[in-house]
Amino acid sequence: MGPIEITFFVMMAIWALIGVIRGYNRELGITTMLLIALFVLVFTTGPMGHKFQAFLAFVAGPDPERQATLQALLFCGFLTVMVFISYQGQTLAFSGSGRNSFVSMVTGLVNGYLYAGSLWFYLACANWPLLNVRPPYNNLYYAISAILPPAIFRWPFLIGLAVLLLIIRIWK
Amino acid sequence: MTFLFIIAGIMALFGVMGYRRGFWPMFLGLMVLLFAVLLVLRDADALLMYLNGIWMGTMLLFRGGISALSQGNLESARQTFSSIEKPFTGVTQPWAFLLVISAAAAVGLLIGLLIKSHASVWGLFVGLFYGYLLSVALLPVFLGIPLSLFSGIPGFGGNGIATAGTGQCQGLVNRFVCLVGQPGSGQMCGALIAISLAAFVIAIAVSSNRSRKRSGSGSRNGSGEQED
Numbered sequence: 387m388g389p390i391e392i393t394f395f396v397m398m399a400i401w402a403l404i405g406v407i408r409g410y411n412r413e414l415g416i417t418t419m420l421l422i423a424l425f426v427l428v429f430t431t432g433p434m435g436h437k438f439q440a441f442l443a444f445v446a447g448p449d450p451e452r453q454a455t456l457q458a459l460l461f462c463g464f465l466t467v468m469v470f471i472s473y474q475g476q477t478l479a480f481s482g483s484g485r486n487s488f489v490s491m492v493t494g495l496v497n498g499y500l501y502a503g504s505l506w507f508y509l510a511c512a513n514w515p516l517l518n519v520r521p522p523y524n525n526l527y528y529a530i531s532a533i534l535p536p537a538i539f540r541w542p543f544l545i546g547l548a549v550l551l552l553i554i555r556i557w558k
Numbered sequence: 559m560t561f562l563f564i565i566a567g568i569m570a571l572f573g574v575m576g577y578r579r580g581f582w583p584m585f586l587g588l589m590v591l592l593f594a595v596l597l598v599l600r601d602a603d604a605l606l607m608y609l610n611g612i613w614m615g616t617m618l619l620f621r622g623g624i625s626a627l628s629q630g631n632l633e634s635a636r637q638t639f640s641s642i643e644k645p646f647t648g649v650t651q652p653w654a655f656l657l658v659i660s661a662a663a664a665v666g667l668l669i670g671l672l673i674k675s676h677a678s679v680w681g682l683f684v685g686l687f688y689g690y691l692l693s694v695a696l697l698p699v700f701l702g703i704p705l706s707l708f709s710g711i712p713g714f715g716g717n718g719i720a721t722a723g724t725g726q727c728q729g730l731v732n733r734f735v736c737l738v739g740q741p742g743s744g745q746m747c748g749a750l751i752a753i754s755l756a757a758f759v760i761a762i763a764v765s766s767n768r769s770r771k772r773s774g775s776g777s778r779n780g781s782g783e784q785e786d
Contacts, residue, residue: 410762410766411766414759414762414763414766417759480763480766480767481766481767482765482766482767489762492758493758493759493762496755496758496759532747532748533747533748533751537748538748538749538751538752539752543752543756547755547756547759547760550760551759551760551763554760554763554764554767555763555767557767
């Protein structure tokens, strides 16, 4: 197992612990925010891809490597800010006691997967800028890369699920 | 050996769940799961045919085949239909059974939520059996261990999803790598993750909403927003 995989699993474990401490009702709010953040990123690179590429070319110049680095840094920064906002201050919390430790842990794992997996995906797309990660990678690296959130979730799924969760949240 | 530990872990998990939820909810879940397992064992071919049919019918609908049929344009509808590939054939066949059994497990456990019960030792035993059945039905399929309950069905048996075609898939990590690396399996794996994630978060959100209704009061500070 390489350093990236270990970091990924450690991050998921940390998020699982956070889930157990905070309770699943609060973690579901983070899940909703992460889904919305991911929707923004996937939509930006999908249907809005041409305009975003033009923006990258305008800021970073014609070099594709610099464009990829800028994209990775922008996306990872955006995700991190969204996660920080989600956890800090007034948070979007669902009702319920949140006392079920197992469910809270799994919800935390889901959040860890969404966040750490997305960071992995976008950093890997730019060949790990600012980090000393170089090929050859092992098979596990490639296997996990194939199931990272931005690789498997389409934008209609992300926004659909986020909207459904918000509807459930406000449903009386 | 690892496989036995995993089975024991899953059995323990469902045992605890069974104890906490009580006998009847767990028993109902077990019956639904048993029904799905028997369905796969008895008539796998028909099940595959129906699942493929449902998928192809849905895709025909989305690709405008139905409207072509209603307009009497049979040739266009036939072309659209022939362009749709069957999702569950060859290597991807076990995914269909995995889908059926996972759906049955989820439905059974959700139906169990409707029954009010209290902690019971009988629930613990039913939960243990539930965990065992689920493990022996699903894990060998995933991990390619020749203990599969479905060994008589083509595509299953000793060569589960993870081992088909390669001799390097030994150990849990390598089996996972082989599973995702197979043509078509990676996409199925992604779809399964998406469905599981959606089902999990929706189930938790709905159940937390129900608990609010039961308690008759809003969240802690009344507005639903909480401060960390």
